[in-house]
Amino acid sequence: MTVANGAEAWQVLSADSPPSLLVLDWMMPEIDGLEVVRRLRGSPRNRGAYVILLTSRDSRSDVVQGLEAGADDYISKPFNPPELRARVEVDVRVLGLQQVLAARVHDLEDALSRVKRLQGLLPICSNCKQIRDDQNYWQQVDEYISEHSEAAFSHGICPECHARAVSTEFSDLNQLAHTP
Numbered sequence: 001m002t003v004a005n006g007a008e009a010w011q012v013l014s015a016d017s018p019p020s021l022l023v024l025d026w027m028m029p030e031i032d033g034l035e036v037v038r039r040l041r042g043s044p045r046n047r048g049a050y051v052i053l054l055t056s057r058d059s060r061s062d063v064v065q066g067l068e069a070g071a072d073d074y075i076s077k078p079f080n081p082p083e084l085r086a087r088v089e090v091d092v093r094v095l096g097l098q099q100v101l102a103a104r105v106h107d108l109e110d111a112l113s114r115v116k117r118l119q120g121l122l123p124i125c126s127n128c129k130q131i132r133d134d135q136n137y138w139q140q141v142d143e144y145i146s147e148h149s150e151a152a153f154s155h156g157i158c159p160e161c162h163a164r165a166v167s168t169e170f171s172d173l174n175q176l177a178h179t180p
Contacts, residue, residue: 006031013040013049020048021091023084026055026066034069041070048098050091054079 001019003009007030012018022040024033037051051073053066058076066074072094073087122144123132130138142153157165 005029006033006036009033009036010039013043018045018049020095021050021052021088023052023054023088024071026053026057026062034066037066037070050095052084052087052091054084 001012003012006028009022009024009028010031013022013036024036026033028036033053033055037053040049040051041047051071052075053071053073054075054077055062055066056077057066063074063076073091075084075087124130124141125132125138129141131141131144132138133144142155145151146153
């Protein structure tokens with residue numbers, strides 16, 4: 001997409017679905033490229049756009065000023081088209097990585113919210129080990145955790161409980177055998 005001046009560029013950037021990669025000239029009519037970049041960085045909606053400033057202003061202080069305004073890259077005119085193409089390809093990779101990172105952050109936030117649902121004090125019966133939920137109902141620990149997380153359970157018996165159960169069974173059988 002090409003625009004004739006900075007005001008048109010800002011209009012495009014203010015509309016729905018603005019581009020995420022921009023090549024802006026510094027010296028444009030109406031609104032210069034630096035002001036477009038500053039507005040862009042001040043807007044929460046467009047803050048992540050990748051901006052290449054392409055300009056005839058090539059002093060070191062100009063480069064610093066352009067980058068400080070919020071440009072991500074800076075190319076001086078006259079420019080080499082293969083270099084611009086290569087930088088755009090790098091920028092596309094960076095944008096892709098940012099999208100992957102944003103998706104991972106979203107996944108981590110979801111996981112954190114699930115973990116937070118399991119935080120805090122859980123009233124547990126000291127005798128039967130049931131948990132009291134927020135509605136004051138008692139339920140088994142595994143049921144409660146399954147409802148509040150993505151955990152799945154398989155059931156088994158630990159060695160101590162097994163030994164206790166076996167010794168109780170033998171004790172009961174032994175008592176039955178000695179009862180007249």
